[in-house]
Amino acid sequence: MTTTAGIEMIASRVAALQAQFASMTPSPAATQAAFAQALDSATSQLSATTSAGTLSPASVGTTSGLTGDAVVSQARRYLGVPYLWGGTDPSKGLDCSGLVQLVYGQLGVQLPRVAADQARMGQPVANLADARPGDLVAFGSPVDHIGIYAGNGVMVVAPHTGTSVQIEPVYETPTAIRRIVADPAPTGTADSLPAWASSGAAAAYAPLFTAAGAKYGVPPALLAAVARAESGFNPGAVSSAGAQGLMQLMPSTAQGLGVNPHDPAQAIDGAARLLANNLHTFGSVPLAVAAYNAGAGAVSRYHGIPPYPETQAYVQRVLAYAGEAL
DSSP states (O other): OOOHHHHHHHHHHHHHHHHHHHTOOSOHHHHHHHHHHHHHHHHHHHHHHHHHTSSOGGGOSOOTTOOHHHHHHHHHTTTTOBBOTTOEETTTEEOHHHHHHHHHHHTTOOOOSSHHHHTTSSEEOSOGGGOOTTOEEEETTTTOEEEEEEETTEEEEOOSTTOBSEEEEOOSOOSEEEEOSOOOSOSOOTTOOOGGGGSGGGGGGHHHHHHHHHHHTOOHHHHHHHHHHHHSSOTTOBOTTOOBTTTTBOHHHHHHHTOOTTSHHHHHHHHHHHHHHHHHHHOSHHHHHHHHHHOHHHHHHHTSSOSOHHHHHHHHHHHHHHTTTO
């Protein structure tokens, strides 16, 4: 079946041929024959392209050596690029499907231009629980928005006018989830730490992140990322708001947890318990991180990440730090 992109390709070719032959003065019969021959050639080219897999939904997803993690890594390069409706040039701006097409195209996979067509590529994924990094998550019926799943309930996406390419939660059940890259399950595990957590100031606390993560069922990478965002691994840090220690616990929170916020082992243990409770309550890493920053009450009140610039930036920063291992 010819896709929308295929139809557009033929229409564009027809228009070009019409303009070309309009300026010529051979006999009508000769012009008609030449036009028919050229149009047939263009249609044949489209058919060959489709059968080769560029536009054929089922054939996409067999690129050898490409992984979903590589797709997400490539997409992260465009974080901060302004949203531009119809945008395909990152120097000017990108829209949601422009981002998807650009990222995959740079990795050797040609996808259609519009979200509705992209959402028919590759293989279907039953639900978000089965999604892997690199999968496409599409929204709307008909589909009018699309992003690249990054794991743990978040996606890399160009949301809408006035925003930029960013990491944000998968805010509703996708209309379609499509696997473009047929790679094995992600190699990252719940016990892994980002590479940066094994060097510099973070290295001293790596065993504590791993132990507390295992104890409370929290990814050690998330604990390390929170510590990096909160204090830069300074156990003596005190914020202007009064938050204390490596994990920047407020005195009342630390007291409720029964920990000394300036003792790294106790602070990490308390933060792990707090994050575990947030994960249980809200069911997603982004919301758990938002609750750590703004409080569980704010997340419940807004039914998602609160519209506080500080909290929204904090969530993106923590997820970016943790993303290598999550």
